[in-house]
Amino acid sequence: MHGIVRRIFVQAGQSVREGDPLVELELTGDELASAQSVLLDSVQQLQILEDEIARLQIAADEGGIVLRNLIQKQYEQRRMNSVIEAKRQELLIRGLSVDDVAGIIKDKQLVRKIVIHVSTGIRPTDADTTSELQADENGHFRFVSAKNPPATGEWVYSIEAMKVSPGTVVNTGDAVCDLAYHETLLVEGQAYERDLPLLTDLINERRSVTVQLGDRDTQELIHDLQILFMDNHVDNDTQTYRFYIEVPNTVLTENILPAGPRFRTWRFKPGQRGLVRLPQTEWSDRLVVPAEAVAEDGVDHVIFQQVAVHDHFHGDEPPHSEFRKIVVKVDYRDQHHVVVDTAGQLKPRHDIAINNADMLTRAMNDAAGGGGHAHHGHEH
Numbered sequence: 001m002h003g004i005v006r007r008i009f010v011q012a013g014q015s016v017r018e019g020d021p022l023v024e025l026e027l028t029g030d031e032l033a034s035a036q037s038v039l040l041d042s043v044q045q046l047q048i049l050e051d052e053i054a055r056l057q058i059a060a061d062e063g064g065i066v067l068r069n070l071i072q073k074q075y076e077q078r079r080m081n082s083v084i085e086a087k088r089q090e091l092l093i094r095g096l097s098v099d100d101v102a103g104i105i106k107d108k109q110l111v112r113k114i115v116i117h118v119s120t121g122i123r124p125t126d127a128d129t130t131s132e133l134q135a136d137e138n139g140h141f142r143f144v145s146a147k148n149p150p151a152t153g154e155w156v157y158s159i160e161a162m163k164v165s166p167g168t169v170v171n172t173g174d175a176v177c178d179l180a181y182h183e184t185l186l187v188e189g190q191a192y193e194r195d196l197p198l199l200t201d202l203i204n205e206r207r208s209v210t211v212q213l214g215d216r217d218t219q220e221l222i223h224d225l226q227i228l229f230m231d232n233h234v235d236n237d238t239q240t241y242r243f244y245i246e247v248p249n250t251v252l253t254e255n256i257l258p259a260g261p262r263f264r265t266w267r268f269k270p271g272q273r274g275l276v277r278l279p280q281t282e283w284s285d286r287l288v289v290p291a292e293a294v295a296e297d298g299v300d301h302v303i304f305q306q307v308a309v310h311d312h313f314h315g316d317e318p319p320h321s322e323f324r325k326i327v328v329k330v331d332y333r334d335q336h337h338v339v340v341d342t343a344g345q346l347k348p349r350h351d352i353a354i355n356n357a358d359m360l361t362r363a364m365n366d367a368a369g370g371g372g373h374a375h376h377g378h379e380h
Contacts, residue, residue: 002029015155039087156183190240213274295357
């Protein structure tokens with residue numbers, strides 16, 4: 001619709017809910033004013049017809065009037081009701097609300113100003129609103145069922161940008177603001193043709209995948225996600241196939257001003273880059289350790305078990321710890337984890353060094369070259 005912006009109720013960055021006011025417009029369009037005038041005139045004519053029909057009905061009951069006149073007025077009444085309904089529907093299509101149209105009919109006044117609100121019913125109906133993000137003891141994130149599912153009317157929309165200011169003239173189709181929905185995001189993965197069989201198996205078997213966001217120092221791993229679908233065409237520029245994973249979002253910070261506006265920062269943001277980890281092979285009876293727990297010792301890969309040692313020279317001293325080198329077979333490695341086969345050398349509850357394996361290897365080799373053996377804190 002055509003109009004002039006008179007008031008703005010929000011600002012960029014603010015969080016809003018369905019039904020919240022955005023801007024107030026003073027209507028200036030001739031077509032909308034004409035449709036309102038026709039509706040108002042039809043309502044007034046209908047009132048006159050209804051009064052005339054009531055008078056004629058009394059006269060007809062007393063036998064003082066030809067029945068044909070009453071039937072003609074009733075026909076005009078039905079025609080006028082049809083005109084009113086048609087104009088009511090037209091005004092709704094043009095952007096007036098049900099309350100605005102009802103006000104024209106009831107108050108006999110044209111609508112000169114309207115308030116544009118956040119639309120209702122545009123929120124995705126299949127969004128996972130019953131999950132919450134939780135971190136485990138290792139700082140890895142996964143979504144679990146929420147004890148208290150979020151209620152409707154949440155502050156899940158954000159004003160990304162205001163397109164108008166007070167006094168701006170707007171026409172039909174002009175944008176007044178950009179509204180963003182951040183509660184649920186899609187991660188877009190890119191895969192090569194050789195990965196298509198794996199993606200197909202993951203989708204069909206509904207196996208979970210992991211999304212990694214952030215850099216090495218601030219990375220967040222989100223587990224137990226599933227691939228929604230895969231594109232049916234290849235991207236001409238990258239020659240990759242896109243696939244999509246739905247990620248429920250959570251609020252990172254929230255600031256509520258005394259006047260009422262609310263500002264939210266969401267944990268995950270559109271345009272953020274990351275990696276998608278696709279499970280390809282399963283191993284049994286293997287140990288998954290941090291990458292820094294495995295070192296190369298010549299042609300071998302080693303990890304270190306922490307053991308308690310009683311000093312054979314100072315029997316009265318309490319036992320101390322030293323590390324025992326264990327040669328392992330590496331089945332898989334990435335920048336964060338290594339899957340190793342210890343050939344049964346490690347049992348549950350054994351302690352291992354989870355970092356500085358390279359440093360421990362050099363220290364042991366240096367000690368062995370010097371003819372001694374290394375203990376924790378001193379040498380013999």
